[in-house]
Amino acid sequence: MRHLALTAAALGAVASPAAAASGPFFSLHNTNFVVLLAFLLFIAVLIYFKVPTLLAGMLDKRAEGIQKELDEARALREEAQSLLASYERKAREVQDQADRIVAHAREDAKAQAEQAKVDLQKSIERRLAAAEEQIESAQDDAVREVRERAIAVAVEAARQVMAQQMSAEQRSKLIDESIETVGQKLH
Template identity: 35%
Template sequence: MEFLTELLADGYTWYTLSFLIFAAIIIKVASPIITSGLDSRIEDIKKDLAEAENLRVEAQEMLAQYQRKHRDAVQESEKIIKTARDNAEQFKAQAEADLDEIMARREQQLESRLQRMEQNAISEIQAYAADLAMNAATQIIIDKLDKKTNSKLVGQSIENIEANIH
């Protein structure tokens, strides 16, 4: 009992006891407040986690959608490139065919022109040769004929011309 009396007489004991009573009251009073605060915080964290999960799912859906769009865009660009290449090859083939046709036409025109030039040259040479032969024949006739025979031939020529004119 003496121990108990000493214990009750000591200030430290009362201080400890009052602190424990105060702590028990605080825990009793503050426990529902702290619990409701913690519960509220837990609910906020759960909401944040649910929202984060929803955002993650939405982000995955958007990523999948953008990947599909990207894949479609790549396929479309490949189609466009293929079409452009096909069109370019068709244009090239058409241009080559047109060039071949133009070259053939030009070649034919040149051959035709050369033939005309050749014919003109032949005609000119023949005309020149005929003129030369006529001049030579005339000169030979003049040199070989006397005046009497010359007058007779001129007369016959005039008669032939008159006969041909009428």
């Protein structure tokens, strides 16, 4: 470590910036010339070991890789666009189908509503006819009942009138005639 410090001190005394700029340019004591020689030697070593070719090859490979990735991305984008177009077309088809189903359902509902109106009208007509028949039947029953009642009242009135005006002998004769008429009708 001590040896290194002494060497650095010696070099510091010899290679100061003020000393580097003085003197002839093509001297090893001129730092600008030494740096130029080192740089040219570095470039020569790089060219000798074909580093620029290697770097160019690496850059070409990287460019090819990037180009492949771009091509893949472009292909994926085109595929995605075709899928999107396909899905949009399918969505339109599904929407059209849904619209047709809704329109058909509305038509069916209208038709069913019309049919329900017709059925309701027929049902009302049947019930009205049944009600009219019941009314006619009730009227016929009432007329029949009134006639029967009138007949019963007339028979009773006739019996009472006859009972008051007929004698016992006429009643016996009338009963015998009635028995004879009933006997003839039964035989």
